[in-house]
Each structure stands twice: as C-alpha cells, then as structure tokens.
Amino acid sequence: MAGVQKAKSEETHRRILEAAVALMEEGGLNAVQIRAVAAKAGYSVGSVYKHYADIDALIIAVNAITLSQIRDAMTAATEGLTDPVARLKALAHTYLDFARANVNLWRGLFDHHLAGAREIPEEHRQENIALLAFIGQEIKTLEPAMDDAALAARTRTCFAAVHGLVTISLEDRFIGLSEDTLPVEMDFLVDRLAGR
Structure with missing residues (x-):
C-alpha cells in the first residue's frame, strides 16, 4: 500500500512540474501561477502546495x-x-x-x-x-x-x-x-x- 501511495505521489509531483514547465514555455514567468498549474495538471491547488511550499x-x-x-x-x-x-x-x-x-x-x-x-x-x-x-x-x-x-x-x-x-x-x-x-x-x- 505504501508503495502505491509513493508512486501516486511521485506521479502527481511529475505532472505538476510538467504543467509548470509547459506554462513557462507558453507564457513566460508570469504564466506560472499556482492556480494555473493546478488546472493544467488536473489537480487541486492544495495538491500543488503539498509538493511545493510556494x-x-x-x-x-x-x-x-x-x-x-x-x-x-x-x-x-x-x-x-x-x-x-x-x-x-x-x-x-x-x-x-x-x-x-x-x-x-x-x-x-x-x-x-x-x-x-x-x-x-x-x-x-x-x-x-x-x-x-x-x-x-x-x-x-x-x-x-x-x-x-x-x-x-x-x-x-x-x-x-x-x-x-x-x-x-x-x-x-x-x-x-x-x-x-x-x-x-x-x-x-x-x-x-x-x-x-
């Protein structure tokens, strides 16, 4: 069970970071906002903050x-x-x-x-x-x-x-x-x- 949770967390982390990279590529620094990253990655704002402090x-x-x-x-x-x-x-x-x-x-x-x-x-x-x-x-x-x-x-x-x-x-x-x-x-x- 712990292995499944860890894999799920790693996948969430990866997708959040990929979304942030894509937003930076598309719109530059100002496009990288927590809400925009969450929406692009398909997660809640809380999920983003779980992986990145700010x-x-x-x-x-x-x-x-x-x-x-x-x-x-x-x-x-x-x-x-x-x-x-x-x-x-x-x-x-x-x-x-x-x-x-x-x-x-x-x-x-x-x-x-x-x-x-x-x-x-x-x-x-x-x-x-x-x-x-x-x-x-x-x-x-x-x-x-x-x-x-x-x-x-x-x-x-x-x-x-x-x-x-x-x-x-x-x-x-x-x-x-x-x-x-x-x-x-x-x-x-x-x-x-x-x-x-």
Missing part, C-alpha cells in the same frame, strides 16, 4: 530543469572537440541557440527573484556553478597558472559578456545584432575573451 519553490524547480537542459546541450555540443577556444565557441553558440529556441524558459532563469532576504537553495546554486564550470575548465586550459579566485572572476566575466550579447540581441534592442550577424560576432567575442 510559487518560488515551483519556479526554482522549473528553472532547475532549464539549467539541466542547457547543461545537456552544452555537453553534447562539446563532444569530440579538443581545442579550448573551439569548445568555448561551441558553448557560446549552444547558449545562444538554447535562448533563441526556448526564450521563455531562458528568461525565467533571470527574471525570477526571491523576495526579501530569501537565499537561493544550495542545490540550485550548485546547478548554476556546474554550468559556469564548462567555461572555467576551458579558461583553465588556456591559462593554467590562473589561481582559483582569478579563474572564478574570469569565468563570470566571460559568461556575462556572452549573456549580454545574447540578451540585447534577443530583446530586439536597437544596438542588438541581426540573426545573421550575431553568430559571427559571437565568435569574435569569444576569440577576444580567449586572448586571440
């Missing part, structure tokens, strides 16, 4: 899936590449491609903020660090003498530069780049960040 916990779970998808795409994109600059370019282009193909999920990562002094859960922080490690390992290969503090700063700088280029272009800002120009300029940016 809307922030649910959005963090959706964002964890997004981070996992980006990580999987980056892993696939760098398979077989040995040159660190080629790997950095593959990472940058993969990030751009993911953002273009999944705009609402991607924006959800950056548009969601916890209220007050609430801290991001450690597990979620580690998922972010794991993504940055893709960049960090290539920078370390290019500059093996760099200490950990400098490596952490350079990794964040490189991510911020690529993220900024992607963000400005996807938001159709007047200084953003066209769809045709963006990949070429992405390579230019990565070359300069890599010291080439």
